[in-house]
Amino acid sequence: MELGGGLGLVLSLVIAAYLLLSIWHHQFSGLPPGPAPWPFLGNILGLDVVDLLKSLKELSVKYGPIYTFHLGSRPCVVIAGYQTLKETLIDWAEEFGGHGEFPAVQMWSFGDGIVYGKEQWRQLWRFAISTLKNFDMGKHSLKERIREAQHLCEEFQKTGGAPFEPTFFLSCAGSNIIFSLVFGDHFTYGDPKFLELMTLLSGNWRIMSSFWGQAFVNNRVAQNRKSLDPANPRDYTDCSLIKMEQEKNNPQSHFNAQTLSKTAVNLFFMGTETMSSTLLYGLLILLKHPDLQAQLHKEIDEVIGSSWLPSMKDRVKMPYMDAIIHDSQCFTDIVPVSVPHTVTQPTRFHGYHLPKDLNIIPLLCTAHFDYTQFKDPEEFNPGHFLDKQGRFKKNEVFLAFSASCS
Template sequence: MFPGSVVPSKLGTPRKRGAGCMNPAAQFMLRDKYGPVFTIYLGAQRAVVLWGYEAVKEALVDQAEEFGGREGLALVDRTSKGNGLFFSNGETWRQMRRFALSTLRNFGMGKRSIEERIQEEVRYLLEEFTKTEGMPLDPTFMLRRSVSNVICSVVFGARFSYEDEEFQTLLDLIQANFRRVDTIWVQFYNLFPAVMNHLPGPHNRLFENFEEQKRYVARVVRKHKETLDPSSPRDYTDAFLIRMQQEENDPDTKFHHENLILSSLDLFFAGTETTSTTLRYGLLILLKYPHVTERIQEEIERVIGQDRIPGMEDRSKMPYTDAVIHEIQRFADIIPLGVPHSVTRDTRFREYAIPKGTAIFPILHSVLHDPAQFEDPETFDPGHFLDEAGGFQKNAAFMPFSAGKRACPGEGLARMELFLYFTSILQRFALRSPARPQDLDITPEYHGFGKVPRGYQLQLVPR
């Protein structure tokens, strides 16, 4: 991901210099030479890489407090400025995370639950799929629009039609920045911000896009303020505005306009890109392995039937479907590098001394593909999450949402979405492809700091 230099894991004198050290292929070579804990230099910045389940778990879970900081890359420093949900630290992060978790967990506030909101959006998606009449389509647009409407309903209290141009512009801006993160211009910005701040180039478009995203959310917030009823909050934005009113006389409050804008954008991005990409990847995998699809549909017929929509109460009775969804997440490995952490104090880790503020890269790919935890990890196999009796079996190395204090706060929402979307689609449609299953390529393409499936055509034939 970034050019840099490599040193032994004891943070000593550089012994090897190279480029592309955050590239997964380069990481394998470094792990083989230096072990599961090693240091790289990103320009002048020192960072420690953690490889494999044991090292990542020991840091993020067993020493969660010490490894619970968020590394402030120059890109993030300029956009978030220490605010928001995902890239803040200290008291700001603690309060934003606690508020987000409680609001998402208890959402509905006497009205509709999150599950009902997902089911509603799934129905809209199924209607759009039905209109295709089994003709081949690229599912990217419909899946992104549908999933983004779920988080919109939670954060902004409304869904948008598939034809809403202003909303599509927001999605396009987010997608464009997601792809720009891994360009050489942005890499150099992270390494040399003092220089790049004064230079023209494509990296500046990323910041312009981000400001446009903030303006979009600010317009939504203004409308909420005009219609706010403190006794009846409609969504995350209302709940945040109410908290802002309650603490308006507190000079140290973390509930202010900038945190509302940035935490909303953080939730919107996380609730759109990763889930929609996982769904798109999962449908490709199910096309590749029709016997897996057939077995899921047999379980759907046995547990749910055709007379009602799937609900979360069904998941515990559908171990094979649950195992397939977990395996899709593990195999797809959407965010292979994870999100950088930092240590919050001088820390002893194994036999190493890590100074306060050191960047930490817990490589999630190395956990989800750890051969000590998953037999033949490069193969798609739902059996990774099934016991000998065919029941669902948890695996501690299942960390697509990371782990510890910095685990994704939207994990519960994402799990709910994946189950309801996959089961609802397979309840209504048979999956077909113009290509033969053996000709479908399920190896990923890299875009930005994540993975996406290769383009494909999907046919949805009513059952």
């Protein structure tokens, strides 16, 4: 009994000392203020695990736009509010330009790819963006993207006017566009192979990144490899295979079969989810605001009409459509939190000392609902992206996919 009591007292003293040490280290480490962490657990006990985002936003109200939050024993700095996000992601982009860790995803991606990759992510990202942009700006490629809208409308029409859930159709459209860019093909919505892909995507990142998802992607890469014509690349995969061949003797090259496979998975998830979510929430918003729907329809009739397909040159003539899309992505928080960043070098920021490799968590959603930037951020208002003459205006507050993608 006495022995048990003695051990309990020692254990209590050790925990108390560790907690006091954690608090002291937290307060005097040079990091921004924040809630005191528990030993080993960090700040997890103070969170609403059902609504983590709500908890992080509430902490920014209490501690300010820059505060320290502990994931276990590891400190992270959370950034909130447009001005601070702008400084972090744009003005200080070099100092905060590293990609942080995301263990729940990296355990399946093995640190490869363009989202949660290691040091190679930036090179792979730039290659992916430039390649996809080149294909998407081509006349044939652009027509294919627009034609996908026709396929989507045809699927809607098959419902015969009866009520239906559009999510699956919207996901099919988004996935088909990504598939055509990555692998050069288009599927009918009932194709068994396409349904297999949709099943993988509708599962989660773990399933798509597992053996089954990788087998699907690797099979498509093998098909491209067999029919590859280096002089006439058809899609992103062809361009990657050509790049891999060009750098096969470079031991420092990041272009290999594994990074191609992981990058393809990244593109499917990012493209399908963001496109389908934007379309789905856009439809819901227009259903809730018939006046906005009528004004948008009027612009479509005036610029495009009903006798021909839209083209990219029509976009500059449709400021209201552009504003609707942009404010939809702000209002619905398509991507409320950016992927974790890291500090690339010891940095003094707002009077705090941020060490190299410190994880940074940007709360993008706090920019879109920042009252210092919008008079009515809680209301859907396309006027956020229109000037007094009704022309589309870019708004720096738009950080729907982080600063590098906006």
